[in-house]
Amino acid sequence: MPNARGRARLTELPLGAIRPRGWLADQLRLQADGQTGRLEDVWPDVGPDSAWLGGDGEGWERGPYYLDGLIPLAYVLDDAELKARAQKWIEAILASQRDDGSFGPSGDDDWWPRMVALKVLTQYGDATGDDRVPPFLHRYFTFQARALPERPLHGWGRARGADNVLSVMWLYDRTGEEWLLDLGRLLAAQTHDWATFLTRDLPAGPAPAFRHLTHGVNVAMGLKTPAVGALVDGGEDAARRSAEQTRDMLANLMRLHGLVHGCFSGDEWLGGREPHHGVETCLVVELMFSLEQVVRILGDGSHADLLEQTAFNLLAASSDPRMLAHQYHQQANQVLVSFADRDWSFSGPDANVFGLEPHFGCCTANLHQGWPKFVRSLWMLGDDQTLAAVSYAPCQVDAEVAGHPVRLDVRTSYPFDEVVEIGVSTPVAREFALRLRIPGWCRDPSLTVAEEPMPVTPDEDGYVTVRRAWADGDVVRLRLPMRVRTVPRDNGAVGFRLGPLVLVHAIGEIWRPVPDHAGLAEWEIMPRTFWNLGACVDDPAGTNGIDSWPVERRPVGAVPFAADAAPVVVHGRGAPLRQWRMRANSAGPPPAGPVPTRAPVMELRLLPYGSARLRVAELPTVTVTPEPTDD
Structure with missing residues (x-):
């Protein structure tokens, strides 16, 4: 929390002090090109x-x-x-x-x-x-x-x-x-008094008409208002109050409008909890900026968990893999990308397609801040001469700590891999601290510094602090084990995550170019495989079987979020549900589960959300009953 003078807990490094490397550099290069x-x-x-x-x-x-x-x-x-x-x-x-x-x-x-x-x-x-x-x-x-x-x-x-x-x-x-x-x-x-509105006055369900207070992008921007106010007011009381308000605002939003991927609906107004409701691209990038500022001001690593989740999933999915076009609204359960009317609060028939200016041009202008501001926020400087890891991704950090230059070389394929390696370069051995964020989803992390094992006990902000006299060439190795885990949803439905990645049932995609389009590219996308599968999360003995689902990891390609080269594939189990149908050009609500079925069990291929432009992120669960056999 800010100190008595109202200063933020963390300070941004100068723009350009953090350079993307590895897959993140490839992603930003795609954006630039x-x-x-x-x-x-x-x-x-x-x-x-x-x-x-x-x-x-x-x-x-x-x-x-x-x-x-x-x-x-x-x-x-x-x-x-x-x-x-x-x-x-x-x-x-x-x-x-x-x-x-x-x-x-x-x-x-x-x-x-x-x-x-x-x-x-x-x-x-x-x-x-x-x-x-x-x-x-x-x-x-x-x-x-x-x-x-x-x-x-x-x-x-x-x-x-x-x-x-x-x-x-x-x-x-x-x-x-x-x-x-x-x-x-x-x-x-x-x-506007966002803290009061989002904690006491927030209505449930789709907003019926335009109001600034229920406009999804405004909500994303308003989330940082209490933390920013603490900078002005100063003092521990203001900081503590703003931290509580921010947690309560986010919790209430998720309770009434939260979707399976961890963001709230906004298509264009708040839309409730059903997975066919959309999320505007402006909402995605403004939520990221709000979270970056909240983490900077309050220092709470739990908000960085949501920042990573938003960047690696919703931001990645908002554009085509080569970043030539974008959607105005994306869906958690998105089984068709087309010109069509949908059950959204306020959108034209083109809001779902990938193009130059679908529905309205605000996202065309505003989408560009997402990735580069995320890069800038990967590491920040603490008041007590520390460098703090806000989010993990491959990068190079050049900073001045205690008046001396320090370089960090962050080598990792995270979020597609579990290991983050940090090489330290310093001309002269100097004492300073690295604060390493331990994500809230992670169990049993491990840490070595210069090949020496270190205890991993996160503080109340979710960080482990390593203070020592660093020598040139020291290496920090942080392992954040990822296991497939479930996210309970309404009516017995379920979502899946692996570390910060949201996993989705990836549907085969047929990209259909739109003739005479404006801009660089425009597409509709048609499904070429079943989309209506339920998830078999229990084995025949009735115990949770997802721990046995194989996780396949592959090198990250030059186009990091392409479906045909996804760096992570989880091989799950599911069964077709023919009764689950389209409604108003979207996947209908998932049937209440567990749904009994005698359909054959088949592979449920799960990819990262950001790699799949056709996907089902919220699935009904099924209980498979074998056909009776003749004795």
Whole structure:
């Protein structure tokens, strides 16, 4: 929790200090060569006519949204071409500031899109040290402090005010000017009370009409509001209260709207617990950003568990394997990707297809932040001269600890493998600490440091701290055993997980290109194998049999989330359920189980959720009764 001055428990390293390696570098390269790197060439809304670039085109959120992902992608990859693409936007934004401190397109004075632009500028300032950024922010926040009492936050800005507060605190951390805290409090007071709504007033079931408080993306963004408020208020009491509120908000969301993969529904409004309800791609990336900030501020590793689960499953699944196109809404039980009307709260018939701009362009602009911000958040610096592992993935970390350079080389295929190896490079032996997160799902982890076994007893935040005088070449080896485990669902249905991976019944896929499409690619996907299988989780003796299901691991390919080369395959057991049918172009609700059947037992092939664009993640259970035989 933040200390008495309100500081966060962890501090982000400068943008670019963490570089992706291995499969994660391949994934970001696909993004750079696909939707992000080529978007300006195929989508006019972020093309040269954008009002944010001085043109007469779109001038609201889409330019800043795009830049909010382009900037971190350019700097974590150290990609000169992407940096050049981003720089022209930065120069245009900096040049747009007026004498009163306001900035951006003059035809729209909405607070909300400027909140995104502020996030862009703080990331750019972290990456480059450009000394134009702090005075620019100072002038704008002075303008806000004058204007907000008479023109308070409204609409989208009132729902998302915590994003504005984060940028105010970025400047406060660099200047210490107390009036910035007053501005932060004013912004917080004008922001929706998300803690009360999500803990006391949250309705169950699909939202019947638009409200900012039941809009799925707003909910994902609002989850960080109590933690951000603790930064402004300061003190242990504020921190403790915000930690409790955050846990309660997430628990209540999962109770009323939680889906089998661990996220809540939002298609476009909160949709309840049935697995045909969708999750918007904007919701996915904004939930990730909220969790990254909550972990940074509060230091609670349990929120990093959900961050990993969201990234490795829902984010990976939101685009095609080569990141040329994306869905607006994805489904946990997604057995058909097509132009069709579905039982969702608010969506057009194209919201389910992979394309340039399905249903609405917000996700086209906003999806880009997911992977690069995840890279930046893999490791953070602690106040007590520690480096803390927030999430595990292959990367290289360059940091200054106790005034001296340290490099960590994280070698792993996690989440597809159980072992994380960390090589330490330091010019001179120095004492500092590594804090290693032990996921809540993990039982019996093991740890060696320089080949010496170490005890693994996580603290209340879920971390094990290793403090020692590190020598150049020391190696940390952390093993996080993964076993197939079940996730109980309504009416006796079940889901499966392996470590942070959600496992799904993978359906054979027929990709059908859409003729005369816009953008880089567009597809519908048809099933070519049975989708309606139930899971046999008990052996004939009635004991749990999933521990005997073989887990096959393979090298991670250059396209990490392709179904035909999935790095993990679990060979389970299931049986067909012909009575389970489609309803309104989606898989119907799973039949209440266990369902008795005499159908033959067959292989239930389980892949990572992110590898399967056609999938069933929530399955009914079945009890197989053999056909009687004649004596």
